[in-house]
Amino acid sequence: MKTAYNHWATLTQEIKDSGLWKTERVITTPQGAKIDTDKNSGLINMCANNYLGLSNNDEIKAAAKAGIDRWGYGLSSVRFICGTQELHKNLEAKLSEFLGTEDTILYSSCYDANGGLFETILTADDAIISDELNHASIIDGVRLCKAKRYKYKNNNMEELENCLKDAQESGCRIKAIVTDGVFSMDGTIANLVAVCDLADKYDAIVIVDDSHGVGVIGDGLRGAHEHCGVIERIDVLTGTLGKALGGSSGGYTSGKKAIIDILRQRSRTYLFSNSLSPIIASASLTVLDMISNSNDLSTCLKENTAYFRKGLKEIGYDIIDGTHPIVPIMTYDEIASQKLAEKMLEKNVYVIGFFFPVVQRGKARVRTQVSAAHTKEQLDYVLNAFKEAKQELGI
DSSP states (O other): OOHHHHHHHHHHHHHHHTTOOOOOOOBOSOSSSEEOBSSOOSEEEOSOSOTTSOTTOHHHHHHHHHHHHHHOSOOSSOHHHHOOOHHHHHHHHHHHHHHTOSEEEEESOHHHHHHTTHHHHOOTTSEEEEETTOOHHHHHHHHTOOSEEEEEOTTOHHHHHHHHHHHHHTTOSOEEEEEESBOTTTOOBOOHHHHHHHHHHTTEEEEEEOTTTTTTSSTTSOOHHHHTTOGGGOSEEEEESSSSSOSSOOEEEEEOHHHHHHHHHHOHHHHTSOOOOHHHHHHHHHHHHHHHHOOHHHHHHHHHHHHHHHHHHHHTOOBOOSSSSEEEEEEESHHHHHHHHHHHHHTTEEOOEEOTTSSOTTOEEEEEEOOTTOOHHHHHHHHHHHHHHHHHHTO
């Protein structure tokens, strides 16, 4: 065997021996509040990003079918060659209107949006100041950029200001603060008011990845910038169509037109990736209409989230406080998180243990996620299963 393969085989075994091996479960049904796998049926799904329950919505499926009939399956091209349809421009305009921004550019995913952002708008003369709990796509995007890098502790405004001071004293031309709007592992919301205040004080721009905020929080479901009342103060928003907004794929960068213009000309993940599928664009337009015209789903999601959080606390689980439908149950131990997830599977509840490298060592958890599709009866069943599992495992 070649040296490289010996190395990878050893690494694989080390991951297994440490209890950090991740196994994919195979789902045999559409996404929903209840799902089947190839080994279990009738599972209540408590770990999907399907916040509004739209992943298998009939109206959205009809829009996708109409889209493929009208616009085709794919474009076999990047946008600037022959991959821009009227449909793409309509979706970009609709997202800008919905988010309250000047312009929007579509990507294949939010990972690509973040991957193609920083190296395009920043150089070695500039600085990036990033929250320590930012998503992996931000971290990878920052790595591609030659700007001076700073990292501050999660939501710690004192550390953020110290980083801004240093960047200013170092003569950095552009200072960019980047943060998740909602931190995906904790469900906590960034202190965007304070972030924007510091940005104003130190002449910095603010970049927010709001993949877990859009379609979930804010009175109009516009996300963390609406929730915090700073819509006009954010320079760049990146986000996904693959979570609350239908659960398929696709992402975007939205914000000040001057930034979007540069991205269309220079962003490598935009220029060298296929156009977003017409199926996704068609369905996404329908999703935006649905959530703009009715607050029924958002009301249900808020009620379900509050109910579930209250129930877990009453049982005695250690959860991270908040109002977001991401509800982490902290075990802190990697093996314990997997044992809890397996015990819940025995009780027909689908959850997953999260551990290093997805979260920091010693911060293992079972991350549960509430959906508007869940009924109160289902949530009661899940809470009772968690209560039994706590007793059986001695948590």
